[in-house]
Amino acid sequence: MWRAETREQLNAITRRWRGEGLKTALVPTMGNLHKGHLALVEEARREADRVITSIYVNPTQFGQGEDFDNYPRTPDSDVKLLMQAGCDLLFIPEHSTMYPFGLENPVRVQASPDLAATLEGQSRPGHFDGVLTVVARLFNLVVPDIALFGEKDFQQLLVIRRMVDDLGYGIRIVAFPTVREQSGLAMSSRNNYLGVDERAAAGELYAVLRQVADHIRNGRGDWQQVERDARTRLESLGFRVDYVAVRRTKDLGPPGPADLDLRVLAAVYSGRTRLIDNVGANRVGISGE
Numbered sequence: 123m124w125r126a127e128t129r130e131q132l133n134a135i136t137r138r139w140r141g142e143g144l145k146t147a148l149v150p151t152m153g154n155l156h157k158g159h160l161a162l163v164e165e166a167r168r169e170a171d172r173v174i175t176s177i178y179v180n181p182t183q184f185g186q187g188e189d190f191d192n193y194p195r196t197p198d199s200d201v202k203l204l205m206q207a208g209c210d211l212l213f214i215p216e217h218s219t220m221y222p223f224g225l226e227n228p229v230r231v232q233a234s235p236d237l238a239a240t241l242e243g244q245s246r247p248g249h250f251d252g253v254l255t256v257v258a259r260l261f262n263l264v265v266p267d268i269a270l271f272g273e274k275d276f277q278q279l280l281v282i283r284r285m286v287d288d289l290g291y292g293i294r295i296v297a298f299p300t301v302r303e304q305s306g307l308a309m310s311s312r313n314n315y316l317g318v319d320e321r322a323a324a325g326e327l328y329a330v331l332r333q334v335a336d337h338i339r340n341g342r343g344d345w346q347q348v349e350r351d352a353r354t355r356l357e358s359l360g361f362r363v364d365y366v367a368v369r370r371t372k373d374l375g376p377p378g379p380a381d382l383d384l385r386v387l388a389a390v391y392s393g394r395t396r397l398i399d400n401v402g403a404n405r406v407g408i409s410g411e
């Protein structure tokens with residue numbers, strides 16, 4: 123596996139690949155890799171000739187009081203896992219490579235407010251601007267043919283797709299389904315913060331989201347009541363609920379009676395750990411409205 127830290131090192135390798143007509147895939151990550159990340163790398167292997175994984179804990183997407191300083195950094199085990207997964211190039215930049223003019227006054231990308239102001243964007247103001255600011259930089263530096271993102275961060279995926287379509291990046295965005303532990307808990311670097319008991323209980327979040335999806339599939343259309351019931355259930359399981367919401371899959375707007383393709387999204391706290399998850403729920407019948 124090649125390794126690049128600077129723009130020059132990265133360019134030397136990717137220019138050669140492009141010159142040889144090889145199709146490249148980028149998997150952007152913040153490291154502390156788990157099976158969810160590695161599934162993206164393996165999918166990238168199937169989709170492209172060369173796979174580039176980036177590891178960069180991006181300060182501009184963390185809010186004040188969030189976990190930037192404590193975010194788990196495990197580069198040695200990440201390198202081993204990437205080699206096993208068949209990654210061709212690890213791009214592991216310093217701040218000065220990603221933000222050569224410093225972190226205070228970088229050129230920023232602003233996420234489309236219609237997609238980004240709700241749910242995660244409401245709870246974490248500026249978060250998606252920071253995500254797009256670094257993802258645009260990664261796209262500009264790596265110039266991949268495709269880039270892969272997890273459905274685990276569903277709103278992030280939509281915000282990135284919009285940027286690509288709006289700014290005209292010639293990059294195909296591939297979405298990959300959420301990889302889960304046996305308990306149903308979505309794999310996440312932040313799961314490391316959970317205590318043993320919290321971790322055992324955290325799978326219940328997925329169970330509740332699936333129940334909501336089942337209600338919707340069975341024709342329930344009284345979303346607000348469905349959301350309230352889910353909130354109560356999550357609270358009774360010991361979670362502090364940030365949001366649990368039924369939304370349109372395509373733009374995360376509130377669903378109307380004719381909307382069939384829906385998503386159930388939630389953010390909860392287990393102790394001090396913030397967990398997010400989502401599931402799809404395609405409506406077939408319409409009743410109860």
Ligand code: PAJ
Nearest residue numbers: 150151152153158180271272274275300301308309
């Ligand atoms: P990070 O949280 O490291 O996630 C990197 C990629 O892995 C994202 O596309 C995320 O959706 C995906 N992912 C995480 N957990 C997953 C799981 N359980 N199953 C499937 N995919 C999963 O998301 C980020 O980093 C950053 O915001 C980033 C896009 C790198 C920009 O800094």
